[in-house]
Amino acid sequence: MNENTIRLLFAGVPSLVFIIGGIAAFYNMKGTYKDELRKTEKEFADKIEKQNERIGSLKDKLSGQDVELEKLKAKDENQQQIINQLDKLIYDLIPSLSKNINSQSKREND
Template identity: 45%
Template sequence: MELDLKIIIPLISIIIGAVVAFYKMKNEYDKELRKTDKELNNKIHKLEIELEKIKGRDENQQQIINLFQTQILDHLPKIYDLINTTKKIK
């Protein structure tokens, strides 16, 4: 009986230590995972905002191009003819 207690008590303490170390490590891993997840979500949010700004700029540029096409391109043949007539006069 005395020998059994000398073996059982250290064995139990080793098992308890291993279980405590496992849960401590698991808790630290969960904290690190949450931190990384939060950082990545913040980066994604910032990139989405930047993407929206870029889309807005692209839409503005397209509107300017469309406006140019409607106002200038219709008059290009007239301008070309005017240039040719002024060249002929000189």
């Protein structure tokens, strides 16, 4: 072997090893990043699914609250109608009650 061949081997072999190592490291890192990305994506998907479940249960609770609120409003309206009717009856009876009281007090005084 001549001197140029030996120099080429001393320079070329480490360069070739460096290049092959870089390629192997790149593909290894690429696979690792894909695995990490899948893992992170799955974690986010699970978190989103849990949030959607919570939102769904909150929507169910809110719709139940809306129904309960409507029932309470209807009950309140019925009670208000009853109160209004009693007010009318009482206001209509007040003059006749005052007349009866006055007539009874006059009888007692006589």
